[in-house]
Amino acid sequence: xxxxxxxxxxxxxxxxxxxxxxxxxxxxxxxxxxxxxxxxxxxxxxxxxxxxxxxxxxxxxxxxxxxxxxxxxxxxxxxxxxxxxxxxxxxxxxxxxxxxxxxxxxxxxxxxxxxxxxxxxxxxxxxxxxxxxxxxxxxxxxxxxxxxxxxxxxxxxxxxxxxxxxxxxxxxxxxxxxxxxxxxxxxxxxxxxxxxxxxxxxxxxxxxxxxxxxxxxxxxxxxxxxxxxxxxxxxxxxxxxxxxxxxxxxxxxxxxxxxxxxxxxxxxxxxxxxxxxxxxxxxxxxxxxxxxxxxxxxxxxxxxx
Amino acid sequence: xxxxxxxxxxxxxxxxxxxxxxxxxxxxxxxxxxxxxxxxxxxxxxxxxxxxxxxxxxxxxxxxxxxxxxxxxxxxxxxxxxxxxxxxxxxxxxxxxxxxxxxxxxxxxxxxxxxxxxxxxxxxxxxxxxxxxxxxxxxxxxxxxxxxxxxxxxxxxxxxxxxxxxxxxxxxxxxxxxxxxxxxxxxxxxxxxxxxxxxxxxxxxxxxxxxxxxxxxxxxxxxxxxxxxxxxxxxxxxxxxxxxxxxxxxxxxxxxxxxxxxxxxxxxxxxxxxxxxxxxxxxxxxxxxxxxxxxxxxxxxxxxxxxxxxxxxxxxxxxxxxxxxxxxxxxxxxxxxxxxxxxxxxxxxxxxxxxxxxx
Numbered sequence: 001x002x003x004x005x006x007x008x009x010x011x012x013x014x015x016x017x018x019x020x021x022x023x024x025x026x027x028x029x030x031x032x033x034x035x036x037x038x039x040x041x042x043x044x045x046x047x048x049x050x051x052x053x054x055x056x057x058x059x060x061x062x063x064x065x066x067x068x069x070x071x072x073x074x075x076x077x078x079x080x081x082x083x084x085x086x087x088x089x090x091x092x093x094x095x096x097x098x099x100x101x102x103x104x105x106x107x108x109x110x111x112x113x114x115x116x117x118x119x120x121x122x123x124x125x126x127x128x129x130x131x132x133x134x135x136x137x138x139x140x141x142x143x144x145x146x147x148x149x150x151x152x153x154x155x156x157x158x159x160x161x162x163x164x165x166x167x168x169x170x171x172x173x174x175x176x177x178x179x180x181x182x183x184x185x186x187x188x189x190x191x192x193x194x195x196x197x198x199x200x201x202x203x204x205x206x207x208x209x210x211x212x213x214x215x216x217x218x219x220x221x222x223x224x225x226x227x228x229x230x231x232x233x234x235x236x237x238x239x240x241x242x243x244x245x246x247x248x249x250x251x252x253x254x255x256x257x258x259x260x261x262x263x264x265x266x267x268x269x270x271x272x273x274x275x276x277x278x279x280x281x282x283x284x285x286x287x288x289x290x291x292x293x294x295x296x297x298x299x300x301x302x303x304x305x
Numbered sequence: 306x307x308x309x310x311x312x313x314x315x316x317x318x319x320x321x322x323x324x325x326x327x328x329x330x331x332x333x334x335x336x337x338x339x340x341x342x343x344x345x346x347x348x349x350x351x352x353x354x355x356x357x358x359x360x361x362x363x364x365x366x367x368x369x370x371x372x373x374x375x376x377x378x379x380x381x382x383x384x385x386x387x388x389x390x391x392x393x394x395x396x397x398x399x400x401x402x403x404x405x406x407x408x409x410x411x412x413x414x415x416x417x418x419x420x421x422x423x424x425x426x427x428x429x430x431x432x433x434x435x436x437x438x439x440x441x442x443x444x445x446x447x448x449x450x451x452x453x454x455x456x457x458x459x460x461x462x463x464x465x466x467x468x469x470x471x472x473x474x475x476x477x478x479x480x481x482x483x484x485x486x487x488x489x490x491x492x493x494x495x496x497x498x499x500x501x502x503x504x505x506x507x508x509x510x511x512x513x514x515x516x517x518x519x520x521x522x523x524x525x526x527x528x529x530x531x532x533x534x535x536x537x538x539x540x541x542x543x544x545x546x547x548x549x550x551x552x553x554x555x556x557x558x559x560x561x562x563x564x565x566x567x568x569x570x571x572x573x574x575x576x577x578x579x580x581x582x583x584x585x586x587x588x589x590x591x592x593x594x595x596x597x598x599x600x601x602x603x604x605x606x607x608x609x610x611x612x613x614x615x616x617x618x619x620x621x622x623x624x625x626x627x628x629x630x631x632x633x634x635x636x637x638x639x640x641x642x643x644x645x646x647x648x649x650x651x652x653x654x655x656x657x658x659x660x661x662x663x664x
Contacts, residue, residue, distance in 0.1 A: 056326075264373055268372060
């Protein structure tokens, strides 16, 4: 199958500015339209390995990243996102275009794909068993996710755990991993030759950059995985590494709080989450040293069946 | 009329989706998502047993909305039960309007239809009791600005919308179908007197079938807001299709429109449902309402405006004229709600005096 990398940089920019670029990430096909250089640059850097889809084929999301009009375009250019004419966010400075595209694609999935129970979490897998890392703000989830992925774990997602109610399996949607502020340098030093997009400063989350998903994870995006662990990560400067089991009832509510669509799914959401909680080992995890964190994850025991 | 948008074609004749290409499905689902009609489309396709013929990527989108549609039905039932319990002390029956009525009465127009709030009709003399009873049960008014309060209470046909403090659900309490200030005044007492109990649901009622159609028509063609125009026109199509097979319905409808002074909205409703959806309206009925239409000079203009404003709100259906048509109809809607002096005062107040939300 053709990948985005089969297009030259000029062809890529022409597609984005013209008929759109259809990219498959996991179960979703996004057709992206944008005349903005930073979008083409980010896609060329991070999306080379993704399957390219034909333009007469079906796409799930038709997203546009446009230059905002008006006089501002001359002195403070902005970018706005719309999906089929619907504009869910305020425009941002044009320099933020690429992180905004990533947020927009997450937004498309999390507000629409209600065939899954969707949890705001990173998901990584090894030997068919997956760890879900829910993400209360400031938990250092993405840093840990990027570190694990650089040491042999398969990336299922950095933002969205998609649990299929029919079989309780996790469906991968491997996309670039978003890093903030100091984490960018941490991962630059930790991973072997990471591909990282140009950092964007002064976003609402500070400085943001994205790490390319491993080619192998992208190639295996059709392979679902069984949830084995739920780990609530917490980065604390200077903290000793500790892994503490959590009572299931408490874990249930903490995961539900991190779910995008627990309530709209009603009984299906409850049953899917309850089954997932029943079949996983659940921990609070504190860390300050990534090497130690990697060792703890390597020693996780599969839960008793 | 020129070629219809693919969403309109699919709503008109769901059988034709079996021949759609992936690109057709792509456009159809974009138009249906933009108009909140994907669950409606799903219900039509399922009712004809055609789901298996839908290609997998498109079927996934139906799987995405199915839980939302089911949840919506469940939530409506729950909210209606809560409202009914809240109104018990007033001794009033719960007379539902629009979406909630279609859903609770099990009408075709309710299948897959999503709506934001629950509308009810109560006697004007009992508004204070109803408002108090709802407040005791947790619903609170939303418009606290003095001007807005006066706008609703003095001029409109409903209380300011009420929202439940914990669940966030909304209710519109109506005492009439059109604003107090509108030139026509369909008699609310007669609407309530002809209301029909919903079978198997004690204490719940809907308008009589002809009144339900006329309300839907006056709401769409007098209100001026067309963001849900296609959905509302499809409601009319489905109501007319379902009631139209009952003996005496059509004759009664035309006569009833005359009594309620709603001949004009009925004229537009029949004209545009037949044009857009091919609704089966007997020719004699079309002939009978023809004199209720606007004069021959105005008619082509109104046709042109409505034909644009009723299309799906999606970039693929927009022409240069769409936004202008919607704006003109918005102005017309306000014009029909209030006499000119009152309207100009109202628009002036809204434009210059109402405090703005921080931008």
